[in-house]
Amino acid sequence: MIGNNRYLNAVTCLMALIGYLLFAPSVHAHVQQGQAVSFITGLEHPWSGLDHVLAMIAVGIWGAQLGTPAIWILPITFPLVMSLGAMFGLLGIPLPGIEIGIAVSAIVLGIMVMGEINPKLNVAVALVGCFAIFHGHAHGTELPPGQSGLLYSMGFVVATGCLHGVGIAIGIIHRWPFGKLVLRGSGACISAMGIFFLWQAVV
Amino acid sequence: MNKNLSTTAPLVITAVTIATVLFPEGAAAHLVTTGMGAVYDNIGHLFLTPEDLIPAIAVGLYAGLRGKAIGRQTLFIFPLAWLIGSIAGFVATSLPVLPLQMLSFLLVGGLIAADLHLNDKAIAILVILVGAMHGLYNGVTLDVRQGASGFFLIPCVLFVLIAITSALTISLRPAWARVVIRVMGSWIAAVGLLMFGWMAKGVLTIVTG
Numbered sequence: 001m002i003g004n005n006r007y008l009n010a011v012t013c014l015m016a017l018i019g020y021l022l023f024a025p026s027v028h029a030h031v032q033q034g035q036a037v038s039f040i041t042g043l044e045h046p047w048s049g050l051d052h053v054l055a056m057i058a059v060g061i062w063g064a065q066l067g068t069p070a071i072w073i074l075p076i077t078f079p080l081v082m083s084l085g086a087m088f089g090l091l092g093i094p095l096p097g098i099e100i101g102i103a104v105s106a107i108v109l110g111i112m113v114m115g116e117i118n119p120k121l122n123v124a125v126a127l128v129g130c131f132a133i134f135h136g137h138a139h140g141t142e143l144p145p146g147q148s149g150l151l152y153s154m155g156f157v158v159a160t161g162c163l164h165g166v167g168i169a170i171g172i173i174h175r176w177p178f179g180k181l182v183l184r185g186s187g188a189c190i191s192a193m194g195i196f197f198l199w200q201a202v203v
Numbered sequence: 204m205n206k207n208l209s210t211t212a213p214l215v216i217t218a219v220t221i222a223t224v225l226f227p228e229g230a231a232a233h234l235v236t237t238g239m240g241a242v243y244d245n246i247g248h249l250f251l252t253p254e255d256l257i258p259a260i261a262v263g264l265y266a267g268l269r270g271k272a273i274g275r276q277t278l279f280i281f282p283l284a285w286l287i288g289s290i291a292g293f294v295a296t297s298l299p300v301l302p303l304q305m306l307s308f309l310l311v312g313g314l315i316a317a318d319l320h321l322n323d324k325a326i327a328i329l330v331i332l333v334g335a336m337h338g339l340y341n342g343v344t345l346d347v348r349q350g351a352s353g354f355f356l357i358p359c360v361l362f363v364l365i366a367i368t369s370a371l372t373i374s375l376r377p378a379w380a381r382v383v384i385r386v387m388g389s390w391i392a393a394v395g396l397l398m399f400g401w402m403a404k405g406v407l408t409i410v411t412g
């Protein structure tokens with residue numbers, strides 16, 4: 001008897017669900033359609049290209065190796081100058097060899113991490129800023145049609161900042177001798193990947 | 204008796220359920236058509252409009268970075284400037300489309316990122332300009348049906364928002380915490396730059412056809 005009741009309950013629920021689905025009106029329950037999508041699209045975009053991801057993480061790791069104040073000045077510089085590069089792209093100002101520039105950024109930043117190179121702060125900022133122009137020009141202009149420019153931009157900048165944060169978090173291991181070695185190894189890997197990207201860009 | 208009940212009850216429930224889903228009534232339960240009332244609509248408007256919300260937060264953060272006195276001053280000046288701006292906008296009814304909102308992203312975000320020390324008067328002027336300008340553009344689109352609450356509720360929310368953000372920033376003691384605020388400022392400025400780019404692209408597209 002109990003088994004029959006369960007069966008009946010299940011059938012009742014199923015029928016109710018089917019009936020509801022068959023006659024369900026559209027809800028139009030979203031205040032502004034596409035807004036969340038724009039932010040998510042911007043947030044996803046920087047993670048979609050390995051060249052961009054590696055360069056961002058390398059900036060964070062290098063900042064962590066250099067210590068204060070480079071650890072926060074480099075991640076402040078990069079998104080700002082990157083946005084400037086994106087603005088140039090949006091204005092239609094051409095920048096030759098963008099893909100080569102991005103690949104070279106991975107190579108050079110990887111070498112900086114690998115060699116724990118400690119230049120003057122101005123030099124480090126200028127170097128990171130130069131590469132940021134290429135990354136911004138390439139990635140900042142790719143707003144999918146019909147999406148909010150502001151929310152896409154917010155997502156894009158936040159994601160880039162978070163990638164730096166990942167690099168800085170990885171760079172915490174720099175305080176241990178073994179960690180230093182691991183970081184230098186990761187710099188070598190980033191450089192090697194940069195060479196691969198360069199080969200892809202040139203060929 | 205119990206046996207009969209246990210057999211018929213599910214059938215009755217099924218019949219009622221089917222009858223209900225076959226003849227659904229419009230629920231009119233969606234916020235787009237009903238709204239949430241003047242109070243929550245105004246609060247919601249600010250929190251759902253990043254063009255206004257982020258510069259307001261940025262003003263609070265910058266005031267907080269500059270210390271208690273500036274924080275207290277901003278707490279009153281900013282909502283008041285917004286209120287005056289929204290009344291002016293409501294009277295004006297239409298305004299030219301200018302990149303002023305992006306400018307406030309860039310300006311206030313840049314000031315936070317640089318942690319730039321301005322004198323008190325300059326900060327007050329900046330806060331008034333940003334508040335009045337955002338209020339102006341809000342006032343133009345203000346819904347007449349909401350009456351006076353439309354003018355006063357957003358400044359009230361701004362008062363709370365500035366109080367929270369500036370007090371939070373003032374209370375930060377570790378150096379790294381202030382750095383986090385500066386990084387946020389750089390992100391806000393970067394978004395402002397990108398917005399300038401989008402706007403310029405739109406203008407170029409219109410001009411060049």
